[in-house]
Amino acid sequence: MKTIELRPDQPFDLDLTLSCGQAFRWEKTNGWWRGVVDGRAVRIRQDGSRLMFEGADDGFVRDYFRLDQDLPAILSSIDRDAAIGAAIRECRGLRLVRQPPWECLISYLCATNTNIPAVKRRVALMAERYGRPVDGPSGRAYAFPGPEALAGVPHGDLWDCKLGYRTNYVREAAGYAAEHPDWAERVAALPFEEARQALMQLRGVGPKAADCVLLFAFGFFEAFPVDVWIRRIVGEMYLPDLGKNCTPAEYERIRRFSRDYFGEYAGYAQEYLYCARGPARRAA
């Protein structure tokens, strides 16, 4: 068992961070969060200012949870009005984790027009069936399968992972990534808008999925993914003349406004607004 003593001036809330819907492979049972990240089967819990964990080293935990990122400075930079201020007070300590690009890409490919529990099931099924088994402190788990593994899965078998119409998108992305193993490095090296366009070349990856991958995996904190919840919230709070559904032009307007309004960490504002929305605030 390893521990990290959190700095008192750097808030961190493990439950909010892992339950807010940014990452799909964490489950909490008996007070412990269990998940698999980059082939590591991790078990972690928070007791006040102390993080206790197994299955990963200190450096990995600090990196994954971005514990060295100055959260109070970020939150004060996006704290532009009473509405976002309330979300910040409600979710203080939520940090954007650094997700592995490949798993993040496939996760958000599987997250179109669906809900979070269904995404978690799809990702879990792919891992259990095609991922490498990893024996960790809490039994057997499965790494998320790499591009080569997924590219070789017959269509019908991937379909059985409940991917539905997204099945071919995942297969095509896997084929592409298997052929271009440096795809993530190349995206990471691009300026934000170019990286965004590069991701959107993949079938099944539109503006929303691209923005999620840029934000959650590549650390482009100016990315502002607009799903139906965020569209609703931004419409109520900031752009009351928005239409009902989110056309490409409206998506563009919302993300441009939000980027300008909240600043270079607009992605944090997005996640705090999303997390503070009504339904999913089930205290883990």
Added chain:
DNA sequence: CGCCAGGCTGTGC
């Protein structure tokens, strides 16, 4: 049952 969900693609105008 119907409506909604971390949307996107293809088609038609």
Added chain:
DNA sequence: GCACAGCATGGC
């Protein structure tokens, strides 16, 4: 350029 159907699946 914009609108609109269709889409698999599961929660509620």
